[in-house]
Amino acid sequence: MTQDQIDIKTPEYVAIQFRMAGLGSRAAAYMIDRVLLLLVNIIIIVVLFFVYDGMDSLPFFLRDSSAPIAIAVIGLFIINWGYFFFFEFFSGGKTLGKRMVGIRVIQDNGHSITLLSSFIRNLVRLIDSLPTAYFLGIILIFFHPKHKRLGDLVAGTIVVHERKAKKKNKSLPIEKEINLRGLNKNDLHLDEWTVSTFKEKDWKLVSTYANRFLQIPQEDRNELTKQIADLLLPKLGLEVIGKSETELENILLGLYLILKDEWEFEL
Structure with a gap:
């Protein structure tokens, strides 16, 4: 091997x-x-x-x-x-x-x-x-x-x-938050071509956002959510304007779940 x-x-x-x-x-x-x-x-x-x-x-x-x-x-x-x-x-x-x-x-x-x-x-x-x-x-x-x-x-x-995703014994705090919101990776309905347009730098950005999500004040979180949404939502074919902070958060957390399967591997 x-x-x-x-x-x-x-x-x-x-x-x-x-x-x-x-x-x-x-x-x-x-x-x-x-x-x-x-x-x-x-x-x-x-x-x-x-x-x-x-x-x-x-x-x-x-x-x-x-x-x-x-x-x-x-x-x-x-x-x-x-x-x-x-x-x-x-x-x-x-x-x-x-x-x-x-x-x-x-x-x-x-x-x-x-x-x-x-x-x-x-x-x-x-x-x-x-x-x-x-x-x-x-x-x-x-x-x-x-x-x-x-x-x-x-x-x-x-x-x-294909590499297998890491298996974790305990859920991370952000994963518990995602479960509380009732989110899953199928909510965005992304095809494989769209997923392939997201590179490693995008995954690092989304991963950092998810890891800091529960650690920063609400006002700072809203600002961070808006900045990252402006960068990534166009790749999803979605508009930022007209969406609430909660909607933007849910989209980015759903994207986190999708990219996690693509980029978080057991090496």
């Missing part, structure tokens, strides 16, 4: 420890993804069959027998390549298979995968699959010390296991 651990120093000079995903977990995730894509491919082929069956009802420019095949081939390529690109960027580095296995793609600096990194990583996937059955990718993952395939090397990414 020790040899699979990697320490990453972020640009903020924070050392974070990850457990690298090896060939077994990555292969399991890939097989799940391929099964899902296979089902989609079968559905498209079945639809294509029925299109051929009703060819006479198609517009004149599609009546040529080669047109539906060309459209289907292009569509299949876009779906099979775009699936990995779309999910890895818009779903926090996790395809559906990776999510089920508990692994994700991140950048070498510990940050979430960028649009360019996801594009390059999955474009090079075509080379990793050569000569057949993902042979080159398997060989590289098996022998590389950080279990990287060619796409990871070119894009500057690494696949790691």
Whole structure:
């Protein structure tokens, strides 16, 4: 287990420890993804069959027998390549298979995968699959010390296991306050893309706010709440104007619960 651990120093000079995903977990995730894509491919082929069956009802420019095949081939390529690109960027580095296995793609600096990194990583996937059955990718993952395939090397990414949040025996005072208010992390209804826009500096800001929440006078708390709300609520697509101090507090405490799951880990 020790040899699979990697320490990453972020640009903020924070050392974070990850457990690298090896060939077994990555292969399991890939097989799940391929099964899902296979089902989609079968559905498209079945639809294509029925299109051929009703060819006479198609517009004149599609009546040529080669047109539906060309459209289907292009569509299949876009779906099979775009699936990995779309999910890895818009779903926090996790395809559906990776999510089920508990692994994700991140950048070498510990940050979430960028649009360019996801594009390059999955474009090079075509080379990793050569000569057949993902042979080159398997060989590289098996022998590389950080279990990287060619796409990871070119894009500057690494696949790691999801880290587990810390387990605490006693609730913190702020957690008791949150419970008294009847708040939970589902109140804000944030998608993963929105959550991914909040970086470590945002988490530190929200965490400091939550930790000081019950320790400062009400007047100072109101001022601090307003300042932090002005910085963070625009990322949530929410307006500060028109909301009471209590509403702003509840939003920031709900955000604290969400970011806590993303950033507070047991290292």
